Amino acid sequence: MKNFVKNNALSLFFLAAFLLSLVGQSFAGNADANQQRLAEGGAPLSWVSYVTSSDFTADVAENWQSEYLQFLLFILATVWLVQRGSTESKKPGEEGGESDAEQKTGRYAESGSPAWAAAAGWRRSLYGNSLGLVMGAVFLLSWLGQSVSGQASYNAQQLAQLEDPVSWGEYVVSADFWNRTLQNWQSEFLAVLSMVVLSVYLRQRGSTQSKPVGAAHDTTGVEG
Amino acid sequence: MNSRAISLALMSLVAILTGCSSAERETAEQAATRFYGAVHDRQGEQACSLLAPSAAEGLSTGGQRCANAILDLELPGGQPVDTAVWGDEAQVRLSRDTVFLHRFPQGWLVRGAGCTARGELPYRCEVTT
Known part of the structure; x- marks a missing residue:
């Protein structure tokens, strides 16, 4: 577990930052939308209704x-x-x-290269x-x-x-x-x-x- | 997944994204019909109870009661022709009038009635919030 976190710290940091920001946006956006709705004589929205709204x-x-x-x-x-x-x-x-040699594709693929990097035709193009x-x-x-x-x-x-x-x-x-x-x-x-x-x-x-x-x-x- | 299932899934996605369904159009249209039914039957109190609170307040100015003011307007009404629902807002076009509604916790209430189009400008409404 400790190794997993250490090896994936960059992804985990941005995942947490993304989720916290998204939740923060949902609360701030809900409050902002409700102010406007009340000013227009409408009814406020619940948080659940707001996060499923257009x-x-x-x-x-x-x-x-x-x-x-x-x-x-x-x-x-x-x-x-x-x-x-x-x-x-x-x-x-x-x-x-760049060339196949520079990109390690086709016959220049190495033992650890992804399988489709070594493959011929559309698979190599698609993966590339x-x-x-x-x-x-x-x-x-x-x-x-x-x-x-x-x-x-x-x-x-x-x-x-x-x-x-x-x-x-x-x-x-x-x-x-x-x-x-x-x-x-x-x-x-x-x-x-x-x-x-x-x-x-x-x-x-x-x-x-x-x-x-x-x-x-x-x-x-x-x-x- | 066949093409019918894909179409159904796409329509569901659009409905979720837009929050629009035929059931919502029907309930908004029914609310407009109830409002004009009360006006037509000269039931002023009933008609005012179907107005958004701020629209009812707008009619209760200068010592005049909403129930009397709403009947004095002689709103034309008519048969529903087309209904659009977007989020918590609705527009019901009648044969001789256009009405705007807002969805409150207790249901759809009229926020604009006796409305006439003015091109690019907002509708001019006899009843408004």
Whole structure:
């Protein structure tokens, strides 16, 4: 048990942080929604009703989609684009999908390599892109979830304000949908930009996300 | 899993995500019908008991009682044509009127009646919260 915790501490830390934040969001969101409902002459919602409501689902999904989009683009962009001096980048000249020998696939697979890395055809291609594919699928599903629950949440608000509800097609081209979407995307892209550029010049001793403190600024693709 | 099961699962997911079902539309429509039935039968007290508290208060201004004020409005009503339910809010379109309702713990209550559309602007309602 002690070894399990030690060996998986990073995952466990972020799992706990995720769950605590989600629970915190549910209570804060419920209180905020109830203030608005009372102001509009409505009745307050219980916590259980709130966490199963479209309001909560839309708020959660819109953040999830942007996070998974951020990682999807980061995963794909770093195949082809480099940033000299950044820990988040390959060295200039290494752009692209790289050779089987560099990627340890096909006949270059080693004894500990995953089985599909050694396999031929679609299995090797699928496994070779599995991280991007799963991140992309979660992004699309979250974005779809945001659109469906966002429409429900938006329409409830429309009716509360004595306005007509809109169809799903109208909602996905609405200002509300794109405002919710783009306000999340811009912050994610800024965070990635900051990490790529700041890791050239700044250090965090002992972190995998930083170069060794004494490494030169133009050293690329080296982690501490 | 066959395509019918997948369709059913997707419809259930959408219903869960949107909180929308035909049973909810029916109960909202019944509440609107009861309200207009009371207005039509000149049962002012009964009609006011089917209003959201803030809507009833809005009619009780200037010394006038809600039960009298609601009948003075001569709300047109009509047959239900279309009903939309989103979360705890509903809109029932009648042949000569549009009504907005909110779901309270005791059931659906009218928060807007005698409403006319104004394009992009909110409906203008004779009864409102």
